[in-house]
Amino acid sequence: MQDQFIYTSDDVLRMLDALLAGGGGAWWNEFFADRAKLCPFFAEWPDENLAAWFSAGMLTPGGVLELGCGNGRNATYLASLGCSVDAVDFSAQAIEWARERAASAGAPVDFRCCSIFDATFTEGSYDLVYDSGCFHHLPPHRRQDYAELVHRALKPGGSYGLVCFRPEGGSGYTDQQVYERASLGGGLGYSADRLRALWDKAPFSLRVLRQMNKTDGPEARFGEDFLWALLATKDGPA
Numbered sequence: 001m002q003d004q005f006i007y008t009s010d011d012v013l014r015m016l017d018a019l020l021a022g023g024g025g026a027w028w029n030e031f032f033a034d035r036a037k038l039c040p041f042f043a044e045w046p047d048e049n050l051a052a053w054f055s056a057g058m059l060t061p062g063g064v065l066e067l068g069c070g071n072g073r074n075a076t077y078l079a080s081l082g083c084s085v086d087a088v089d090f091s092a093q094a095i096e097w098a099r100e101r102a103a104s105a106g107a108p109v110d111f112r113c114c115s116i117f118d119a120t121f122t123e124g125s126y127d128l129v130y131d132s133g134c135f136h137h138l139p140p141h142r143r144q145d146y147a148e149l150v151h152r153a154l155k156p157g158g159s160y161g162l163v164c165f166r167p168e169g170g171s172g173y174t175d176q177q178v179y180e181r182a183s184l185g186g187g188l189g190y191s192a193d194r195l196r197a198l199w200d201k202a203p204f205s206l207r208v209l210r211q212m213n214k215t216d217g218p219e220a221r222f223g224e225d226f227l228w229a230l231l232a233t234k235d236g237p238a
Helices: 009-019 025-033 048-055 073-080 092-105 140-153 175-181 192-199
Strands: 063-067 084-089 109-113 126-132 154-165 204-211 227-234
Touching: 009 140, 025 092, 048 073, 048 154, 048 204, 048 227, 063 073, 063 140, 073 084, 073 092, 073 109, 073 126, 084 092, 092 109, 126 140, 140 154, 154 192, 192 204, 192 227
Parallel strands: 063 084, 063 126, 084 109, 126 154
Antiparallel strands: 154 227, 204 227
């Protein structure tokens, strides 16, 4: 890694980003290039928790920002419900796949290929921010930026939905080990206590935190029991 002169806190963040740059856009393009690979997140169907929350009336159609949309399965589902969906992913291969899926389903989605931190949007404009598999690939030093992004994007009273690794689903690395090894090891697992520490304090209130239901039957829903399903609300009137 090139020597850098560190002066500001932003310099430190950029240095740490560079340390972990192996998980950048090129890596994710290669990851999504082989659509036939055995990867749970390459499923055809929306997350079981997302569908359940809409069926139960806990979520209703509105403006949605999806962070790390992957192959577009959730974005396409959300658009089919009548949501106005903006979906972001770092990988051009993922965005190409997602656009094909949405076009085939006749689902209008605005897909954007960029880092979630470079995405542009009108602050306070979304009813739902949803993330299925992006958050657990973020390095520890970007968690605060991520939480602030979610807060900026949501309307007061808006909802935040998350699917992420439970401890048994992640690499097992501690935050310190991430930097010692210059790797997230395939993604970080989170305990319930750590998720509550992030999403059950102002300006958020936790509504749901449960183990995702594993789906093996004929129902067209995605679910794996090594994942959490979380739903929180941004404080303020809906």
